[in-house]
Amino acid sequence: MAIPSFVDRVKLTVAAGNGGHGCASVKREKFKPLGGPDGGNGGDGGSVIFRVDGGLTTLVEFHRQSVRRASNGAPGQGDFRHGARGEDIVLSVPSGTVVTDLETGEQLADLTEEGQEFVAVLGGKGGLGNAALASSARKAPGFALLGEEGEAREIQLELKVVADVGLVGFPSAGKSSLIAAISRARPKIADYPFTTLVPNLGVVVAGDVTYTVADVPGLIEGASLGKGLGFDFLRHIDRCQAIVHVIDLGTYEPGRDPVGDLEIIEGELAAHGGLEDRPRLVALNKVDLPDAPEMAEIVRPDLERAGHRVFAISTKTGEGLNELKFAMAEIVEARRAALPAAEPRPVIRPKPVGRAKSGQGEFTIVKKGDGEGGFVWRVRGEKPERWIRQTDFNNAEAVGYLADRLNRIGIEAKLLEMGAVAGDAVAIGGEDAVVFDFAPQIETGAELLSRRGEDQRLESERPAAARRRERDADYHASRNAGIDYALEGLPTDDED
Ligand SMILES: Nc1nc2c(ncn2[C@@H]2O[C@H](COP(=O)(O)OP(=O)(O)OP(=O)(O)O)[C@@H](O)[C@H]2O)c(=O)[nH]1
Numbered sequence: 001m002a003i004p005s006f007v008d009r010v011k012l013t014v015a016a017g018n019g020g021h022g023c024a025s026v027k028r029e030k031f032k033p034l035g036g037p038d039g040g041n042g043g044d045g046g047s048v049i050f051r052v053d054g055g056l057t058t059l060v061e062f063h064r065q066s067v068r069r070a071s072n073g074a075p076g077q078g079d080f081r082h083g084a085r086g087e088d089i090v091l092s093v094p095s096g097t098v099v100t101d102l103e104t105g106e107q108l109a110d111l112t113e114e115g116q117e118f119v120a121v122l123g124g125k126g127g128l129g130n131a132a133l134a135s136s137a138r139k140a141p142g143f144a145l146l147g148e149e150g151e152a153r154e155i156q157l158e159l160k161v162v163a164d165v166g167l168v169g170f171p172s173a174g175k176s177s178l179i180a181a182i183s184r185a186r187p188k189i190a191d192y193p194f195t196t197l198v199p200n201l202g203v204v205v206a207g208d209v210t211y212t213v214a215d216v217p218g219l220i221e222g223a224s225l226g227k228g229l230g231f232d233f234l235r236h237i238d239r240c241q242a243i244v245h246v247i248d249l250g251t252y253e254p255g256r257d258p259v260g261d262l263e264i265i266e267g268e269l270a271a272h273g274g275l276e277d278r279p280r281l282v283a284l285n286k287v288d289l290p291d292a293p294e295m296a297e298i299v300r301p302d303l304e305r306a307g308h309r310v311f312a313i314s315t316k317t318g319e320g321l322n323e324l325k326f327a328m329a330e331i332v333e334a335r336r337a338a339l340p341a342a343e344p345r346p347v348i349r350p351k352p353v354g355r356a357k358s359g360q361g362e363f364t365i366v367k368k369g370d371g372e373g374g375f376v377w378r379v380r381g382e383k384p385e386r387w388i389r390q391t392d393f394n395n396a397e398a399v400g401y402l403a404d405r406l407n408r409i410g411i412e413a414k415l416l417e418m419g420a421v422a423g424d425a426v427a428i429g430g431e432d433a434v435v436f437d438f439a440p441q442i443e444t445g446a447e448l449l450s451r452r453g454e455d456q457r458l459e460s461e462r463p464a465a466a467r468r469r470e471r472d473a474d475y476h477a478s479r480n481a482g483i484d485y486a487l488e489g490l491p492t493d494d495e496d
Pocket residue numbers: 169170171172173174175176177178188189190191192193194195196197215216217218219285286287288289313314315316317
């Protein structure tokens with residue numbers, strides 16, 4: 001199979017596993033027809049996780065398989081048996097991998113440190129079984145929660161080399177040869193331009209300083225505008241602490257000379273932007289060629305006047321390489337000392353989607369429509385949207401439980417406060433919203449004052465406030481007794 005030549009940028013679909021459904025089951029024992037609920041919870045779906053492996057240098061593996069899917073959680077079963085978790089998929093990436101969401105263009109993670117992890121898509125949560133949903137107020141729930149679907153997203157992986165020193169220069173100036181001469185890396189070297197298509201990385205030891213050096217494909221005038229190959233690869237220099245110009249003393253191309261070459265490359269770096277603060281060194285290469293030493297001494301004063309430290313080197317004979325190596329080490333060491341100590345990088349998890357920003361904290365409500373045939377009230381929020389996904393709408397009891405949960409965080413009260421009336425449409429969620437007819441169960445303050453006791457609903461349904469009191473009492477009772485069980489309508493820790 002042909003290996004693509006550009007392996008430092010790939011598109012990938014990652015899909016997490018679905019959560020298993022909770023189980024609604026009633027304990028069956030001989031001579032005990034009315035056993036308690038014993039349905040177990042569904043297992044969580046597996047996640048897709050990226051982890052930095054310092055031994056890797058390319059993203060080539062991702063070209064072979066462009067969809068990665070973690071497994072689903074198993075459903076709960078009777079007799080309190082919980083479903084197994086879906087297995088996570090851990091994908092190894094090289095240091096310097098930047099993860100971007102292809103849909104939004106948002107950068108999700110910048111993975112640079114060995115072992116650093118990024119959870120790209122989170123497995124769906126398993127649904128609670130009816131055993132976990134039981135409480136003193138709802139002793140035998142005839143329903144369970146559905147497992148949630150795992151997330152899926154299209155992402156781009158992009159490798160940005162992480163090196164202390166970046167080598168820049170025209171094609172064939174000898175950048176890869178320099179890496180080969182001062183490190184153990186063995187990049188491809190050839191006498192035609194654009195030999196290097198993917199940055200090479202070498203580890204250099206100079207005295208007791210160890211640092212990394214990367215070359216990038218040759219730059220030419222207009223590289224920052226997309227000419228040659230340079231455009232795409234200038235970004236690799238972004239992370240370097242120092243820049244070394246590799247300049248060809250032996251080029252016979254018309255219109256080129258060492259000082260002019262350096263100015264053109266500097267122009268491209270300036271057009272790329274953001275590199276102004278990086279210290280520079282100048283390496284005049286191929287000093288072994290005839291006339292090259294003279295050329296080096298002609299241009300040296302000009303370059304030094306421009307503030308550069310200049311080294312005449314030959315990757316062929318080794319001349320000048322030691323001095324250059326130690327000069328690079330000096331700069332790297334100085335920059336390292338000046339930089340703030342890197343903060344330990346935690347595992348990065350995806351931002352929860354749709355987190356509400358309203359004063360309520362849990363949800364937002366927006367009124368839509370012109371009132372003809374009623375308004376549509378759109379409710380957004382992480383919790384309400386999740387609860388919708390967990391609800392089996394074929395089960396009336398499950399729907400009642402959902403209504404309780406929605407009331408508990410005040411959605412119904414807020415709708416009434418905003419002027420919603422019975423019969424209005426309430427849409428919870430985004431594109432795949434679930435739409436209800438608004439049928440308020442609780443009373444507004446005004447109604448309570450004027451019509452208390454008259455409303456049929458007070459007889460047929462317990463007011464939410466009373467239910468809440470009951471539940472809170474249960475909660476405190478159980479807390480005091482040290483009993484830990486899932487409470488009706490109250491999120492348990494693992495529910496959030
Ligand atoms: N005489 C001489 N030739 C050299 C020296 N360094 C490199 N070369 C030659 O110059 C040519 C280009 O070298 P590379 O190291 O591939 O150059 P590069 O800058 O990496 O080129 P690209 O990857 O195409 O941008 C090869 O033929 C090398 O053998 C040197 O010090 N002296």
